[in-house]
Amino acid sequence: MAHVLVVGGGIAGDTLALLLERDGWTVTVAEIAPALRTGGQTVDLRGDSREVLESAGLLRQALACLVPQRGAAWIDAQGRHLAEMPVEAFGGRGYVSREELLRTDLARVIHEAAGPGVTHRFGETVDALEDTGTGVLARFRSGTEETYDLVVGADGAHSRVRALRFGPEEDYRKPLGLAHAWFTLTEQPGTPPLDGWFLIHNAPGRRGVEARPGHPGEQEIGLTFAADGLPPRHDREARFALLERTFAGVGWRTAEFLAAARQADDFALDTYDQVHMPRWHTGRTVLLGDSAWCASPLSGLGTALALRGAAELAAALRAAGAPGDTAGVPAALTAFERTMRPRTASAQQLPPGRVVSMAPKSALGIRVNALAMRALQSKAARPLVNRALAASEHGRTPAPAAASQTGAGV
Template identity: 40%
Template sequence: MPGIKALISGAGIAGPALAYWLARYGAQVTVIESAPARRTGGQLIDIRGSGRDVIARAGLAEVVRAARTSADGLSFVDARGRRQASVRADGFGGDGPVTETEILRGALVEILHEATDASVEYVFGDRVDALDDRRDGVHVTFAKSAPRRFDVVVGADGLHSGVRALAFGPDGARLRHVGYYLSFWTARNTLGLCDWTEVYSEPGRTIGARAVNGNTQLMAFLSLRSAPFRYDPRDTAALKTVVRSRAAGMRWHADKLIAQLEDTADFYFDACSQVVLPRWSSGRITFLGDAAFCASPMSGHGTTIALVGAYVLAGELARAQGDVAAGLRAYEERLRPWITRVQRFGQHNGRTMTPRTRAGIAFRRGVVALQERLPLGDLLLRDQIRLSNGFALPDYTLYERTRP
């Protein structure tokens, strides 16, 4: 693979993870990011099963473990704050509802950037404006930088990928709404939580908080059942109004959390959607992570499939020894069956987070209570655990040119 020039659009998690492996196989890698600097904010994310295996193979397991949050478990509470059912992070082999590897998105971004900074070219504050896939490579026009040619271009620029629109057209991807909207924001720890998460549900809406940053802050979240509605993702003030109105009247500590929306420096709101592409590549242009196969936050596997996808994409390109088209075909053929299963799981898992009825809330409470009490309680999560560990990582060490 030495001499291959790769461009990756997106410097979140999937992009730098791919850059790490491509550089390890000898490629010359450039990562371009529209933001002016690293995006170090963001919500808590899970690394499960096969994703943890990728982190271990990258030699980053210890640094990730040191940076993870101290999340010992989760409790479902009633309107008065009484814990009705709980689950611990150290159960279910670390792949249960609360995983043993939970880390702030920004912390993982920092780790991946540090691991690649010396071997990868990063360009911030710029974006891809045009793509021309020719016989000698992909000729790329940027908004600010001079045009350049690459052997392969990878869109790792998220759910609303601009590179995907350039390659496939604005209607080239189908966004499958899974019936929910999700919001996150950072708040002061007014609940007194210590290494724990509490979740409160009413029919069709769920609010909760998880202690982060040494228990000094909370990562608050709101999940809503809703049919699709139109909104401007760039209008933060309007989206905060949506959250306030949809959470109005909720009990528990909802008012305390919602009151902090105005001052939060870290706010996220979006539909829980999946990206469904008939194919992941077009010529020498391909896609990774949410840009290719977003499974929605309700899947609980977004970071895991991004890490596994990066590992497989780089490995298959290395195995192809310069035949980019063959490498991209192998990447999709190997990975798509597992991704399809993850997306199928994500379509239905929102029912657990945000039940539609009071009966559904009671059923969830009962199931979690059984998991606590039964000696074989992990059987109730068997399918999820198998899914998290359901992709066997190929061995690409033969193609390595550098070691961490």
């Protein structure tokens, strides 16, 4: 029986595991976390995500987890709405959609669909990968080793498989200049409700504070800021201290969020980066998802690309006759790469102003952003925006990217 090793049991890895198992592969997933990784904010089900989940028979389960939302609102330091974009904007193709669920729930739906042919090895990773010509020998951190017909690196933007087989992260990482911290806040008596709004408060100096609806009784918090001088990943205390310095005096509920960050068990902080690679496969090792093409959360397409990539990789392997005949695996990896390249290249082209609009530099930039957000939805601008959306490959992601083009740099 053909045996595939998938390193990383996130959205891309677990989706591929599920699809390959259905095709008859024996699948091992090595996931470094001790259990299924939870955490993350809402991801949306438009476009590729919906299509792939539907064809995998998982759409109903995903739709059962939707987070009710009214839209996005840009607010001032007192919490007053400066601009709103309801979920109905642009025929449902606006900044926030009706069909969003927490990444945690999507990961769980996919994970739970795996059959008995998928073995998850939690708390595990690879220390070495060696091409044998007809397979890949994997040495695991736990000390065991095994040869596989195919190894897939679905281990995220900081991929270890990429480092082992393609070289150091710095060779492929394109930093976008911003960092983002995110975590879940548990509502207490007196916590201001969000009433379904995804609230965004920007302060001068490239600082953004967000709160969006999560599970009942929870709010998903995000803090965006300039990525200069980030302490190392293991130094949590230094990272909290940096957040507290950066967001001191920002207003709205920021002080409450800074205190909650320290209590949250899903607190995470990372830079907004892209990954650009000239090639995603070598021999019988291939990268999938953020490890290969991270477009950054600013693209809004990370999950959609992960799901689509898993479906395309499974289809290419099937077309090459695998798992019955694994001789065609290298050719299948080439075919997979040819199919996915145009999609990922397009997703990585962030609209001008997208990065700046997440965290404008000045009070003027913040005002222009809010004004642009309202102007975009005016009767006069709507047909133009709708035409642009219809013409764009992904059919969404208008604001604040498009809106903020006028505010870029201020």
